[in-house]
Amino acid sequence: MGKTLTRADLIDALGREVGLSRNDCSDLLESMLEHLAKTLEKGQLVKLARFGNFSVRSKRPRIGRNPKTGVEATISARRVVSFKASQIMRERVEKG
Amino acid sequence: MLRSELVAKLASENPHLFHGDVERVVDTVLEEITRALEKGDRVELRGFGAFSVRARGARQGRNPRTGEGVAVQAKHAPFFKAGKELRARLNGGVDPGE
Numbered sequence: 582m583g584k585t586l587t588r589a590d591l592i593d594a595l596g597r598e599v600g601l602s603r604n605d606c607s608d609l610l611e612s613m614l615e616h617l618a619k620t621l622e623k624g625q626l627v628k629l630a631r632f633g634n635f636s637v638r639s640k641r642p643r644i645g646r647n648p649k650t651g652v653e654a655t656i657s658a659r660r661v662v663s664f665k666a667s668q669i670m671r672e673r674v675e676k677g
Numbered sequence: 678m679l680r681s682e683l684v685a686k687l688a689s690e691n692p693h694l695f696h697g698d699v700e701r702v703v704d705t706v707l708e709e710i711t712r713a714l715e716k717g718d719r720v721e722l723r724g725f726g727a728f729s730v731r732a733r734g735a736r737q738g739r740n741p742r743t744g745e746g747v748a749v750q751a752k753h754a755p756f757f758k759a760g761k762e763l764r765a766r767l768n769g770g771v772d773p774g775e
Contacts, residue, residue, distance in 0.1 A: 584718040591709055598705045599698055609702045612687055614725045620678045622766045629680045632707040660767040664757030670711050675752040677717045
């Protein structure tokens with residue numbers, strides 16, 4: 582436990598694995614994330630074989646409670662992203 | 678949107694690159710994220726979201742076909758939390774909070 586990977590680490594990995602310039606790698610990563618975000622923004626499903634699926638769910642407003650203070654508050658209606666990891670990913674992660 | 682559609686879109690936006698290289702970029706990004714989670718590491722992609730691993734306790738499960746009880750061992754599961762910017766984009770430009 583402990584390390585946190587960022588864009589820079591992914592771009593390093595791309596530099597090692599794919600013979601493209603750092604600039605191209607960085608641009609492609611950014612465009613990739615933008616396409617995923619745009620698809621979710623439209624409420625559409627993203628299905629990435631062997632990785633997992635991202636979907637958007639609509640939540641109704643509900644009464645919640647601040648777990649620290651115990652104060653009740655209305656949680657507004659919203660759309661949330663849900664990620665379901667593929668069977669392959671779940672099997673790889675579960676022993677960790 | 679499917680993995681293949683994502684690759685096709687990125688390739689068409691980058692006519693100076695080989696389709697195969699674009700495909701390897703997408704594959705490598707997804708593989709690196711999976712590999713990090715496998716090691717118990719986090720992956721934080723500002724604006725988009727963060728992937729992490731959550732511990733799930735052992736529980737008493739049930740075979741849905743036979744109704745028989747089975748012990749399910751404690752395990753680790755991948756988890757994704759959308760970033761502020763993505764939450765805002767899904768909610769008319771305003772992040773409704775966590």
